[in-house]
Amino acid sequence: MRYRTLLFTAPGLAMILASAGCGSEQASNQPANDPADRSPATSSVSPSAQGDTLTIQVKASPQAPARTWTLRCDPVGGDHPKAEQACAKLAATQDPFKPTPAGQMCTKIYGGPEVATVQGTWRDQPVNARFTRGDGCELNRWSKIAPLFGNVPKVR
Numbered sequence: 001m002r003y004r005t006l007l008f009t010a011p012g013l014a015m016i017l018a019s020a021g022c023g024s025e026q027a028s029n030q031p032a033n034d035p036a037d038r039s040p041a042t043s044s045v046s047p048s049a050q051g052d053t054l055t056i057q058v059k060a061s062p063q064a065p066a067r068t069w070t071l072r073c074d075p076v077g078g079d080h081p082k083a084e085q086a087c088a089k090l091a092a093t094q095d096p097f098k099p100t101p102a103g104q105m106c107t108k109i110y111g112g113p114e115v116a117t118v119q120g121t122w123r124d125q126p127v128n129a130r131f132t133r134g135d136g137c138e139l140n141r142w143s144k145i146a147p148l149f150g151n152v153p154k155v156r
Helices: 002-020 083-092 136-144
Strands: 052-059 066-073 112-122 125-133
Touching: 066 083, 125 136
Parallel strands: none
Antiparallel strands: 052 066, 052 112, 112 125
C-alpha cells in the first residue's frame, strides 16, 4: 500500500513544483537583460506620432524559409493576415516583447520547432525580440501574443 501511495503522490508533487516555477510573468521594476527588448510597464495604450510598425518573420523551423509580414497599429495596416487581432492582442498584453528572465525555471514542455523574430517599434520603444516554442516559458510567451505570428507555416 505504501508503494502505491508513493507512485501517485510523487508525480503529482513534481508537477506542482514544476508548474510553480512557471508562474505568471508579472511586470517588475527591474530592467530587462537586453535594452532592445524593453517596453514600458504600463497597461494603457498610448498612440505614437508615427504609429507602431513591426516586421514579423515566422519560420516553421530554424532551417525553414521565413514568412514575413509588416504590421502597423494605430492605425491598423500592413500586410499582416490578422492585423486587427494582432494589434488588439499586443495592446492588451503588458510587456509583450519581454524576454524570459535569465535563470527562470521552465517546464520542459516542447511546443514545436517554430521560430519568430519581431523588429520595429512598439509604443515608441525599439523592438528586437525572438520567440520560440522550445519550453514552457517560451511557449507561454508565444501563446500570449499568438495572433502576431499569423498562420504559422508547416514543416515540410
